[in-house]
Amino acid sequence: MKKMLAALTGIALVVSSAIVMASETTDTIKDPAVVWEHLWTEVLIDLYIMGGIFGALAIYWLFKYRAKSPDAVGEGPTLTRAQRWSWAIVPCVLFLADDLYLGAMGWSAWNVYRTVPENAMEVKVTGSMWNWEFEYEDGTTSTYDVDGDEGEKGDGLVVPVGTPVVLRMTSTDVLHSFGITKYRVKEDVMPGRITYIWFYPKEEAESFVTCVEFCGANHARMYAPVKAIPQEQYDKWLVKRAKEEAEE
Amino acid sequence: MSAQSEKINWYEWIFTTDHKRIGVMYLIGSIAAFGVAGIMAILIRIEQSSLGPTLAADGLTAGQQYNQWLYFHGAAMILAFLIPGLTGFAANYFLPLMIGAADVAFPRINALSVWLFWCGIIVALLGFVIPDGPDIMWTGYPPYSILSGGNTAFYVFTVHLLGFASILGAVNFLVTVIYMRAPGMGWNQLNLFVWSTVTAFVIQLVFVPVLAAAVTMLLFDKYLGTHFFDPSAGGDVLLYQNLFWFYSHPAVYVILLPALGILYEVVATFSKNKVFNYKVCVYGGMWGVVLISGEVWVHHLYVSGMPNWIRIGQMISTLLISLPVGLLAISLFGTLYKGAITFELPMKYAVSCLFLFLVGGLTGIPLAITALDLHLSETSFIHAHFHYIMGIFATFSVFAAVYYWFPKMTGKMYDDKWGTIGFWLNFVGVNVTFLPLFKIGVEGMPRRYWNYEMYPQFETWHFVAMLGAILVAAGMIITVLNWIMSAYKGEPASDNPWNSKSLEWTHTVSPPGPGNFLKDVVVDKDWTPYDYRK
Numbered sequence: 001m002k003k004m005l006a007a008l009t010g011i012a013l014v015v016s017s018a019i020v021m022a023s024e025t026t027d028t029i030k031d032p033a034v035v036w037e038h039l040w041t042e043v044l045i046d047l048y049i050m051g052g053i054f055g056a057l058a059i060y061w062l063f064k065y066r067a068k069s070p071d072a073v074g075e076g077p078t079l080t081r082a083q084r085w086s087w088a089i090v091p092c093v094l095f096l097a098d099d100l101y102l103g104a105m106g107w108s109a110w111n112v113y114r115t116v117p118e119n120a121m122e123v124k125v126t127g128s129m130w131n132w133e134f135e136y137e138d139g140t141t142s143t144y145d146v147d148g149d150e151g152e153k154g155d156g157l158v159v160p161v162g163t164p165v166v167l168r169m170t171s172t173d174v175l176h177s178f179g180i181t182k183y184r185v186k187e188d189v190m191p192g193r194i195t196y197i198w199f200y201p202k203e204e205a206e207s208f209v210t211c212v213e214f215c216g217a218n219h220a221r222m223y224a225p226v227k228a229i230p231q232e233q234y235d236k237w238l239v240k241r242a243k244e245e246a247e248e
Numbered sequence: 249m250s251a252q253s254e255k256i257n258w259y260e261w262i263f264t265t266d267h268k269r270i271g272v273m274y275l276i277g278s279i280a281a282f283g284v285a286g287i288m289a290i291l292i293r294i295e296q297s298s299l300g301p302t303l304a305a306d307g308l309t310a311g312q313q314y315n316q317w318l319y320f321h322g323a324a325m326i327l328a329f330l331i332p333g334l335t336g337f338a339a340n341y342f343l344p345l346m347i348g349a350a351d352v353a354f355p356r357i358n359a360l361s362v363w364l365f366w367c368g369i370i371v372a373l374l375g376f377v378i379p380d381g382p383d384i385m386w387t388g389y390p391p392y393s394i395l396s397g398g399n400t401a402f403y404v405f406t407v408h409l410l411g412f413a414s415i416l417g418a419v420n421f422l423v424t425v426i427y428m429r430a431p432g433m434g435w436n437q438l439n440l441f442v443w444s445t446v447t448a449f450v451i452q453l454v455f456v457p458v459l460a461a462a463v464t465m466l467l468f469d470k471y472l473g474t475h476f477f478d479p480s481a482g483g484d485v486l487l488y489q490n491l492f493w494f495y496s497h498p499a500v501y502v503i504l505l506p507a508l509g510i511l512y513e514v515v516a517t518f519s520k521n522k523v524f525n526y527k528v529c530v531y532g533g534m535w536g537v538v539l540i541s542g543e544v545w546v547h548h549l550y551v552s553g554m555p556n557w558i559r560i561g562q563m564i565s566t567l568l569i570s571l572p573v574g575l576l577a578i579s580l581f582g583t584l585y586k587g588a589i590t591f592e593l594p595m596k597y598a599v600s601c602l603f604l605f606l607v608g609g610l611t612g613i614p615l616a617i618t619a620l621d622l623h624l625s626e627t628s629f630i631h632a633h634f635h636y637i638m639g640i641f642a643t644f645s646v647f648a649a650v651y652y653w654f655p656k657m658t659g660k661m662y663d664d665k666w667g668t669i670g671f672w673l674n675f676v677g678v679n680v681t682f683l684p685l686f687k688i689g690v691e692g693m694p695r696r697y698w699n700y701e702m703y704p705q706f707e708t709w710h711f712v713a714m715l716g717a718i719l720v721a722a723g724m725i726i727t728v729l730n731w732i733m734s735a736y737k738g739e740p741a742s743d744n745p746w747n748s749k750s751l752e753w754t755h756t757v758s759p760p761g762p763g764n765f766l767k768d769v770v771v772d773k774d775w776t777p778y779d780y781r782k
Contacts, residue, residue, distance in 0.1 A: 077586070
């Protein structure tokens with residue numbers, strides 16, 4: 001029985017490491033959004049198991065141990081010293097094992113989040129009450145005017161598909177926070193410091209950056225579109241945008 | 249409160265040093281704060297229930313008034329309802345009774361603390377009357393709180409007054425428990441509610457001064473021209489956030505521990521059972537929480553731009569909170585095992601708390617993990633999480649406490665039919681309100697948004713949440729009316745209607761008179777408050 005268990009564990013380890021290696025070789029850049037989804041699924045399973053155990057026990061006991069008569073009293077066990085310690089140590093070891101497992105997974109996911117790929121394109125982000133400004137490596141800027149007329153609102157953050165984007169961010173006035181739901185990233189921006197996040201647009205998509213740190217009356221309207229478009233279109237857009245800016 | 253004295257002697261109430269009357273004054277004040285903050289909650293839900301301005305003519309007004317509601321709702325619920333409701337009302341009234349004491353150690357300091365508490369509530373309410381009320385959220389982060397046109401001073405002075413009241417209460421009750429236990433009562437014979445408030449007061453005593461310092465620096469920055477938090481003059485924006493959460497995370501346990509303490513009492517009484525694994529619950533669970541509470545605050549700053557190493561370090565310490573909280577949960581759920589369970593109204597609230605505790609506690613685990621938090625932080629998910637565990641769970645335990653001790657405080661019985669209707673409205677309502685917020689939070693709905701034109705797909709769920717909030721409003725009105733009506737016109741209750749073994753039920757009348765006990769309480773060495781088999 002023990003041998004079989006050991007053999008099965010060995011096989012499981014080999015297979016799982018092969019899967020991990022295979023998934024690593026398909027793309028050299030680890031996408032934080034993918035890592036996030038994976039970790040989220042793992043944690044959800046964990047939650048449902050723990051919630052299920054406690055919830056099912058509570059429901060079962062609430063049903064089973066209803067008072068049989070008005071003057072019935074509980075028959076709860078009197079624990080010996082050894083039982084008391086066991087009921088402390090065993091759950092703690094189990095919780096600790098789970099914590100360390102989640103912690104280890106969380107740490108490696110975190111490393112993905114904080115390690116910017118070498119080929120990443122840099123965009124400077126400046127938050128101020130209440131809009132976002134994006135400055136590209138060649139000095140071209142882009143922004144978005146929430147209340148502007150259609151066609152004059154601006155383009156927001158435009159990025160090419162297939163290139164990781166690193167954002168170096170700051171603020172001119174109060175705290176803001178730069179969050180893009182689609183790419184599962186978020187970080188505060190503040191005056192006097194530069195913070196960073198990076199994300200990896202792998203396909204054409206339009207999403208939003210929203211301000212997620214409270215910043216006053218128009219906090220809820222401090223958003224801008226994030227457009228991931230093919231490289232050629234992006235190059236054209238950048239030239240067009242630079243020209244527009246020269247005219248302004 | 250007794251039937252003989254229909255005419256209320258205001259002078260006696262205001263200048264009382266009786267811990268029971270002070271407890272009642274804490275209850276009235278905190279329920280008043282709860283009522284006003286609850287109205288804010290309804291307004292918030294209505295504003296969000298449809299896209300665009302719902303309760304204002306234009307967007308700017310909508311945003312401004314919405315922010316003031318958010319500020320008051322958060323500040324009042326936490327500082328003026330939950331903390332005073334649990335440590336002010338419940339501890340004040342029942343802690344001396346549970347340890348067999350005639351009063352607290354310093355009755356006049358106790359009176360001073362309730363006055364400060366009332367002054368704090370008045371200052372907070374004045375925020376609505378002045379033309380530029382605070383709009384800085386209950387967190388008051390600079391630079392916004394310094395640059396804002398809102399009157400930050402009202403926020404600072406509210407915190408000062410309520411904080412001072414808390415510190416006085418903490419010293420008072422710790423001394424009371426240490427020196428005034430009935431002869432023969434050892435540390436392992438205390439009610440778990442007593443232990444839970446002791447641990448909560450230790451946290452208050454250690455951490456409240458840090459909050460007071462932080463908001464005082466804020467006041468100086470805004471009105472006296474200092475630069476503690478101004479980076480352009482060598483200050484540090486993040487300093488405030490660190491100081492604030494260094495107190496305000498432990499403050500969560502100041503709420504959680506007494507709320508759990510109440511549940512141990514209620515669950516033990518209505519299961520007629522001893523609390524499972526008492527010593528581990530106290531020394532592992534409660535003191536474990538105290539020990540870790542001061543090392544986890546950075547999980548509120550996961551996306552604030554803190555150094556990488558501390559975000560990982562405090563991810564581990566935050567996950568480790570599951571150890572003591574797990575032990576507390578095992579003791580709570582384990583108390584049901586082989587019990588003789590009946591489902592009176594306080595027990596209904598307690599059982600619903602088990603569910604709220606599971607939902608709120610478990611949804612904290614993904615938030616503890618830094619990488620997951622980079623998406624979940626500042627969304628409706630986090631909003632729903634802390635409402636489950638801190639808002640609703642703790643509120644329901646206060647309600648369980650009021651119903652459980654209602655016969656003791658008034659000598660009357662509450663109206664069970666209306667109480668039960670109120671309970672179901674509350675319980676269904678909170679879940680209809682907050683379960684959808686988990687869903688749209690994971691999908692990206694940001695917090696503190698009066699409008700969400702970039703995410704129109706969330707409108708339906710916001711509308712559902714508003715319907716839930718209306719159910720809760722109805723339930724709360726019925727509940728509070730039930731208390732008031734029953735206090736005047738309820739059926740007389742016996743001294744120990746639940747057949748509890750705890751001193752406040754077995755050794756005194758309902759309601760207890762001045763001095764609490766007719767003769768001095770002495771307990772023998774194998775007495776415990778949960779000994780139902782004898």
